[in-house]
Amino acid sequence: MRRRALLSAAAGTVAVGATSIGAGAAPAAAHPGGHRQVRTGLQNLIDDGWKALAGAKVGMVSNPTGVDSAYRHAVDLMVEGGTVDIVGVFGPEHGFRGSAQAGSSEGTSVDPRTGLTVYDAYGATQDDWAAMFRKAGIDTVVYDIQDVGARFYTYIWTLYDSMVAAAKVGLRYVVLDRPNPCGGRAYGPMMTAGYESGVGKKEIVQQHGMTTGELARFYNGEFLPTDAGRSVELSVVQVGNWRTDQLGTDLTYLPWVLPSPNMPTQTSALVYPGTCMFEGTNAAEGRGTTRPFELVGAPYLDYHWSDRLNAAELPGVRFREAYFTPTFNKYANTLCNGLEVEIVDPARYDPIATAVTMLVEAKKYDGFAWRYDDYDPVRPYWIDKLTGSTRLRTMIDDGAGASDVIHAWSGELSAFRARRRRYLLYSGPGR
Structure with a gap:
C-alpha cells in the first residue's frame, strides 16, 4: 500500500501531523455508470494484507458499520484471520453490535463471537478512555464507524475523545475512512463557546462536509x-x-449498515x-416510523404546512403531505399531521x-413549542445545543425569515470552510 507523508503547514502554524495511506493497488471494478467503484479504507487495508497494522496490539473503536464489501466485520476478520493482534473493542452509543436505542449502550461485556472484551465507551470522559486503553494493553487504536456528516451525530465526538486520550497515553491512532453520505459541502452555524455538550464539543459547523479521516486530521x-498537549500519531x-x-444515494453498491x-x-x-433540529421542538422527527427524519409532524400541524413549503420552491426538495402514527418516542400511538421530505435533486439540496x-x-x-429541558436550567433549550447557540431560536421567535436566519451565520461558515481546507483529502465541488 502506498504511503505519502502529508506536507506540514507553513512555519508558525500547527502541522497537520498525520500520515495518509492511499488507496490500495488492487484494481477497482467499474461501476455500471462507468466510474471506478469507491473502496472504503477498510477494504483497502484488507486488500493490502493488513500491513498498516503489522506488529501492533490493536484496540478497535467500531460498531456494526465497520464492514467490508461482503458485510464482514473488521473485528471478526481480524480475529478469524489471525494476522492482526486485536486485544479489545470499544463500543460507542448504541453499542458495538448496535442493539441499543438512542442515548443507550450495551455495557462492558465479552463478545460471544470473538471472545474479546468490549468496553462500554458511551459517555466516557477522556480520562475514562485513557484508563480503558491502558487496561486493554493496546498500542494502536483503530477507528471504523460510518458517520453521517452532522455535528450532533455523537460518533464524531467518540472519535475526538478517544484521539485526545490516545495522545495523552502515547498511542498510535488509525482511522479507516469511509465516504461522507452528505458529501463535501459544509453548511450551517458554528457551535459557540458555552454550548458544548454530547452533541457538540468543539467549534465546527452543523454539517461539516468532511469524512471521519478528514475530521481526525482537523482535530x-x-x-x-x-486539549491533549500534543497531536496524536495519526494515520x-x-x-x-x-x-x-x-x-x-449515489453509492448504493457500497454496504449500508x-x-x-x-x-x-x-x-x-x-x-x-437539517431535520434533526426538530428534536429541539415538540414536533415528531419521525422516530418510531420507518422514515425517521424524512417524516416530520405533530397533531397541531396540517396540510397547509407542506403547501406553504412547496410554494417557497426550495432547491432540490419537495414536500409530500403525510400522516403517521409513531410507535415510540414523541406522540407514540398518536396521529401526527405533517410531511415527508422528498429530495428530488441531491446536488442542489x-x-x-430547508429545515430552517x-x-x-x-x-x-x-x-x-421549543423543547425545554428542566434538568439544565442554564441551557434548557435543546435546539440551542443542536445549533450551537441561542441565535436560531431567538431569531425565529422574533419573527425573522429563513433567509435572515441563514445569512446570520454566513461569515462563520466561510471562515470554517477556509480553516478546514488544508486537512482535506478528497476533491469535489465546494471544497
Missing part, C-alpha cells in the same frame, strides 16, 4: 495540541476513487443534518436551509 491540527487509510459530490437505529437509509443521512424554512413555517402554528 489533530486544530484542537489536540491544546488515515483513505477511501479509494471517491469524489465528494458522490453522495450516499444502519449506523444507529434511526438511520436506516442513505436518504435518512442526507436529511438528518441544502438540508439545513420548515421551522419558520411551523412556528406560525399555535401549538408549536
Whole structure:
C-alpha cells in the first residue's frame, strides 16, 4: 500500500501531523455508470494484507458499520484471520453490535463471537478512555464507524475523545475512512463557546462536509495540541476513487449498515443534518416510523404546512403531505399531521436551509413549542445545543425569515470552510 507523508503547514502554524495511506493497488471494478467503484479504507487495508497494522496490539473503536464489501466485520476478520493482534473493542452509543436505542449502550461485556472484551465507551470522559486503553494493553487504536456528516451525530465526538486520550497515553491512532453520505459541502452555524455538550464539543459547523479521516486530521491540527498537549500519531487509510459530490444515494453498491437505529437509509443521512433540529421542538422527527427524519409532524400541524413549503420552491426538495402514527418516542400511538421530505435533486439540496424554512413555517402554528429541558436550567433549550447557540431560536421567535436566519451565520461558515481546507483529502465541488 502506498504511503505519502502529508506536507506540514507553513512555519508558525500547527502541522497537520498525520500520515495518509492511499488507496490500495488492487484494481477497482467499474461501476455500471462507468466510474471506478469507491473502496472504503477498510477494504483497502484488507486488500493490502493488513500491513498498516503489522506488529501492533490493536484496540478497535467500531460498531456494526465497520464492514467490508461482503458485510464482514473488521473485528471478526481480524480475529478469524489471525494476522492482526486485536486485544479489545470499544463500543460507542448504541453499542458495538448496535442493539441499543438512542442515548443507550450495551455495557462492558465479552463478545460471544470473538471472545474479546468490549468496553462500554458511551459517555466516557477522556480520562475514562485513557484508563480503558491502558487496561486493554493496546498500542494502536483503530477507528471504523460510518458517520453521517452532522455535528450532533455523537460518533464524531467518540472519535475526538478517544484521539485526545490516545495522545495523552502515547498511542498510535488509525482511522479507516469511509465516504461522507452528505458529501463535501459544509453548511450551517458554528457551535459557540458555552454550548458544548454530547452533541457538540468543539467549534465546527452543523454539517461539516468532511469524512471521519478528514475530521481526525482537523482535530489533530486544530484542537489536540491544546486539549491533549500534543497531536496524536495519526494515520488515515483513505477511501479509494471517491469524489465528494458522490453522495450516499449515489453509492448504493457500497454496504449500508444502519449506523444507529434511526438511520436506516442513505436518504435518512442526507436529511438528518437539517431535520434533526426538530428534536429541539415538540414536533415528531419521525422516530418510531420507518422514515425517521424524512417524516416530520405533530397533531397541531396540517396540510397547509407542506403547501406553504412547496410554494417557497426550495432547491432540490419537495414536500409530500403525510400522516403517521409513531410507535415510540414523541406522540407514540398518536396521529401526527405533517410531511415527508422528498429530495428530488441531491446536488442542489441544502438540508439545513430547508429545515430552517420548515421551522419558520411551523412556528406560525399555535401549538408549536421549543423543547425545554428542566434538568439544565442554564441551557434548557435543546435546539440551542443542536445549533450551537441561542441565535436560531431567538431569531425565529422574533419573527425573522429563513433567509435572515441563514445569512446570520454566513461569515462563520466561510471562515470554517477556509480553516478546514488544508486537512482535506478528497476533491469535489465546494471544497
